């Protein structure tokens with residue numbers, strides 16, 4: 173490997189900069205200097221006079237942090253809570269911390285947040301940053317969202333399935349709460365607390381949103397606080413990881429202090445760049461600033477994600493390697509340089525016709541919207557720089573925004589939630605209609621899980637499934653444990669599956685050593701029971717060992733302590749839901765593996781494959797040939813039938829989280845009326 177300085181330099185073309193630099197000191201002064209502050213009075217007036225406002229403003233103009241505070245301070249929302257939705261949990265939690273600091277209060281008081289499996293709110297909370305999924309969940313228990321007087325839908329351009337679900341439902345909720353004929357005015361026929369809706373983004377097709385909300389008023393916030401100088405490569409870069417490496421060291425050797433944020437598509441690229449940067453950084457002359465690398469991706473446990481916000485030590489340059497999880501809404505203190513590879517991973521439903529029948533992540537070029545959001549992460553605290561690893565022509569020819577998730581992802585969970593609200597996917601007025609095939613597939617999945625009956629009506633079991641804060645198939649597994657008397661074991665395993673990362677560390681070149689270290693957890697049936705054994709062993713260790721003893725035990729056994737800690741929290745939530753449904757989560761049949769696996773078959777009936785005469789596995793529902801993932805303890809085995817937690821699509825389709833089950837289990841869960 174050559175030294176970073178010897179690698180070919182990348183040549184950049186400069187783009188005109190905009191905006192002006194302003195000094196910042198105290199938080200209040202910063203607030204006053206935000207571009208949005210100039211329009212505060214007008215903004216409050218417009219929100220007060222209109223039921224729906226579409227608000228566009230450049231990244232960093234102050235929308236997300238200031239608009240909720242303006243609404244609060246105006247007294248407009250005195251009858252309820254102000255909710256601000258975010259597509260990503262890290263944005264919700266970090267924004268709550270920032271706005272609480274601006275208000276001079278602790279998080280969880282006046283300003284709080286609510287994300288899946290984590291909440292900091294109290295009876296005093298008036299501004300609540302909430303993940304879009306959590307607000308959808310609240311709809312199920314409060315279909316008119318009556319606790320809220322203003323709902324701000326932020327980063328609406330991302331068009332996540334849950335945001336689209338909210339946008340559709342908010343329209344009808346507002347009609348009910350404000351009175352059906354009340355398009356512009358204030359309170360009309362209804363006795364309910366009226367609702368105001370604010371839709372926000374920096375990069376939005378404002379006209380489309382406006383039309384959807386009966387030609388709602390569109391407002392623009394002009395300007396950004398700090399300039400961001402954008403550079404494009406002079407020629408296109410085929411190896412974006414290598415180009416990012418070279419650009420990072422160009423910045424590190426040539427540019428003044430300031431942290432660097434690099435956008436990459438996924439975990440694999442992040443891990444590879446992490447290694448290369450560390451390797452090269454060690455070779456730098458001692459007098460140069462040192463480098464600290466922080467990875468950031470969705471499956472990293474929240475405590476590890478939080479490292480990106482911690483202050484950079486003196487004489488050090490922090491380099492954050494992130495997926496698009498850090499693309500919108502968040503301000504990472506210290507970031508002055510952004511490197512944008514121009515790539516992202518996009519969730520897409522692979523249809524059964526093409527051998528799929530599942531959601532998978534595919535690498536693709538980003539959109540203009542994403543490029544602008546990424547550049548916007550620099551220049552939050554002072555002027556910034558964005559290095560795009562693609563040409564200006566490539567930027568010009570990018571699509572404006574991504575295809576909405578509703579057109580490309582599995583609709584199973586949304587359909588179940590709509591059914592609980594007495595609605596049908598076909599009948600709801602969405603901004604963009606879902607595909608017929610995706611609707612059909614979701615109906616079929618829910619029917620196979622017994623959440624819907626033959627007439628597509630919600631069953632009592634389906635309603636119970638929707639109460640759990642997990643995917644329908646996992647909820648089905650938990651509910652099946654009622655019949656089999658093994659709720660305790662099943663909830664433990666489901667908690668581990670629902671955690672943000674795998675409990676087992678998988679290092680491809682150490683698989684033999686890892687298998688050896690974990691031998692005592694191994695269960696012949698496969699990964700589910702093995703996970704349970706590992707969790708139970710960890711709990712034993714946790715009661716006898718101190719912190720460093722636990723850490724050492726986890727290191728020796730190649731297991732991820734953070735996953736166990738997170739799983740135990742999730743377990744509390746799942747047990748609470750069981751309690752609310754009158755289900756006893758204490759039932760146990762630790763000696764009966766068969767009972768536990770039967771529960772998993774009830775939920776994973778579609779996620780199963782049978783061994784073929786040629787030694788491959790073929791999906792029982794769907795056409796794809798699947799391989800057992802090399803990280804699974806069953807990877808070397810040939811068993812007649814498998815169930816799995818997920819399929820991952822790389823060079824081949826791999827099943828992950830695999831257990832072996834007798835074929836006879838499948839006929840038991842599939843009533844004779846159900847045929848694939």
Ligand SMILES: Nc1ncnc2c1ncn2[C@@H]1O[C@H](COP(=O)(O)OP(=O)(O)OP(=O)(O)O)[C@@H](O)[C@H]1O
Nearest residue numbers: 231232233234235236237238270374501503552553
């Ligand atoms: N956690 C933080 N630490 C330091 N400064 C912050 C923080 N959060 C916000 N700010 C400051 O407030 C400014 C406005 O942030 P805000 O999130 O409200 O902007 P926005 O218009 O919503 O941008 P975006 O569309 O990118 O989310 C930032 O540019 C930054 O200067």
